[in-house]
Amino acid sequence: MGLIVALDPPEGVDGVEWCLRLIRELGSVPDGYKLGLPLALESGVEGLKRVAEAVPPGKLIIADLKLADIGYVMSLTVRRLARAGVNAVIAHTFVGVEGALDALAGTCGDLGIKLVLVALMSHPGASRVMAPAFRESLRIVKEVGAWGAVLPATRPDAIREGREFLGSSVKILSPGIGAQGAEPGSALEAGADYEIVGRLVTRAENPRAVAEELVRRYERVLGRR
Amino acid sequence: MGLIVALDPPEGVDGVEWCLRLIRELGSVPDGYKLGLPLALESGVEGLKRVAEAVPPGKLIIADLKLADIGYVMSLTVRRLARAGVNAVIAHTFVGVEGALDALAGTCGDLGIKLVLVALMSHPGASRVMAPAFRESLRIVKEVGAWGAVLPATRPDAIREGREFLGSSVKILSPGIGAQGAEPGSALEAGADYEIVGRLVTRAENPRAVAEELVRRYERVLGRR
Numbered sequence: 001m002g003l004i005v006a007l008d009p010p011e012g013v014d015g016v017e018w019c020l021r022l023i024r025e026l027g028s029v030p031d032g033y034k035l036g037l038p039l040a041l042e043s044g045v046e047g048l049k050r051v052a053e054a055v056p057p058g059k060l061i062i063a064d065l066k067l068a069d070i071g072y073v074m075s076l077t078v079r080r081l082a083r084a085g086v087n088a089v090i091a092h093t094f095v096g097v098e099g100a101l102d103a104l105a106g107t108c109g110d111l112g113i114k115l116v117l118v119a120l121m122s123h124p125g126a127s128r129v130m131a132p133a134f135r136e137s138l139r140i141v142k143e144v145g146a147w148g149a150v151l152p153a154t155r156p157d158a159i160r161e162g163r164e165f166l167g168s169s170v171k172i173l174s175p176g177i178g179a180q181g182a183e184p185g186s187a188l189e190a191g192a193d194y195e196i197v198g199r200l201v202t203r204a205e206n207p208r209a210v211a212e213e214l215v216r217r218y219e220r221v222l223g224r225r
Numbered sequence: 226m227g228l229i230v231a232l233d234p235p236e237g238v239d240g241v242e243w244c245l246r247l248i249r250e251l252g253s254v255p256d257g258y259k260l261g262l263p264l265a266l267e268s269g270v271e272g273l274k275r276v277a278e279a280v281p282p283g284k285l286i287i288a289d290l291k292l293a294d295i296g297y298v299m300s301l302t303v304r305r306l307a308r309a310g311v312n313a314v315i316a317h318t319f320v321g322v323e324g325a326l327d328a329l330a331g332t333c334g335d336l337g338i339k340l341v342l343v344a345l346m347s348h349p350g351a352s353r354v355m356a357p358a359f360r361e362s363l364r365i366v367k368e369v370g371a372w373g374a375v376l377p378a379t380r381p382d383a384i385r386e387g388r389e390f391l392g393s394s395v396k397i398l399s400p401g402i403g404a405q406g407a408e409p410g411s412a413l414e415a416g417a418d419y420e421i422v423g424r425l426v427t428r429a430e431n432p433r434a435v436a437e438e439l440v441r442r443y444e445r446v447l448g449r450r
Contacts, residue, residue: 008301011304037292038301038302041302041306042270043270044266044267044269044272045267065262065290066293067291068317070348073262076233076236080266081266092319093354095346095348095351096349096350096351096352098349100351121320123320123321123324123325124321124323125321125325126324126325127321128361128365129318129320129321130320132358133354133358140354
């Protein structure tokens with residue numbers, strides 16, 4: 001409950017096989033899996049499809065290509081991702097609505113794909129353009145009617161602000177747990193719905209045990225909320 | 226001279242074959258080719274490689290995935306693109322430098338890949354976050370030492386401002402010719418180095434004749450400059 005595992009294969013391995021092994025191991029423990037651009041490039045739609053087919057039914061399968069283009073190109077991309085069996089996609093707010101996210105939201109709606117928008121990132125460079133535009137990004141999330149928003153676990157203040165602004169109907173997904181510095185459970189404490197965890201699980205000696213421990217912790221946090 | 230052809234296959238065709246046919250037809254007429262995310266997803270690195278290998282030597286082969294992630298992920302992506310034979314990549318300025326474009330620029334430098342940054346887009350939604358951050362974006366292009374910047378042909382004022390701010394050492398690449406409304410040659414008039422042209426060439430009855438006509442026009446414009 002509350003756990004999304006980011007499957008980012010290390011370099012020099014067969015990325016699809018690496019993902020399949022982890023999904024077999026983790027099974028239904030996480031609420032979903034997030035797949036990134038390096039994996040998508042490795043083998044295209046066919047590779048993504050093999051990975052998506054291995055995920056147990058009812059789970060989120062999120063393509064995190066951080067889409068940031070005009071609506072026409074993003075829509076073409078999402079149609080291909082839909083063929084791969086993905087059921088959620090991540091795009092950036094900063095491309096704006098008209099001629100960009102409006103078209104993407106329409107295509108996602110038609111295809112039954114959940115749209116998740118990055119409202120803020122946590123690396124230091126995000127302070128230049130993204131952080132000053134944070135409020136505008138939240139407004140765009142709302143306007144577009146996105147299913148979810150990405151807010152960094154390393155910025156619990158931004159998660160709280162996001163939750164207050166967006167209300168309870170928009171899911172908040174938080175990366176930044178573990179390797180990037182945030183304590184597991186801290187984003188959920190601040191109001192997120194899901195924590196996106198990568199290496200802490202995928203590079204563990206026993207990924208399933210770590211995932212189960214995270215889920216137990218998340219259940220305690222969510223029980224208190 | 227001055228022409229980059231955007232190879233964006235329509236839906237429902239074999240994208241790699243479609244690109245190969247156009248490259249055979251256009252050959253050395255353009256200065257380079259731009260490949261997008263839908264094509265990259267269709268068949269992954271292997272498909273891109275088949276396309277890249279068909280491009281005559283010395284030409285730009287630009288992967289336009291509009292990268293907009295943390296440095297680590299963008300670097301992993303570019304390493305895969307390098308294996309495909311791509312020699313330039315497009316990323317967004319708005320992710321900022323530290324922890325993002327600094328790492329990407331380093332990886333591009335190591336691999337001998339040209340880094341091109343989107344400083345502005347021209348769809349209406351770009352007015353929300355991108356246009357107000359235009360100056361900051363230009364500063365980021367300079368700071369990162371990017372080889373080139375993308376500025377829309379539909380905004381000749383922005384091209385002039387970009388050229389003035391960036392000086393002559395940074396190449397300016399302008400999409401938006403034809404289908405998106407700008408007159409061929411108008412971006413070069415305003416100071417761009419390349420016009421990126423898609424459908425006007427690729428959907429023409431005789432793509433090579435159209436490309437040759439564009440190049441003749443560009444030579445006249447550049448000769449006057």
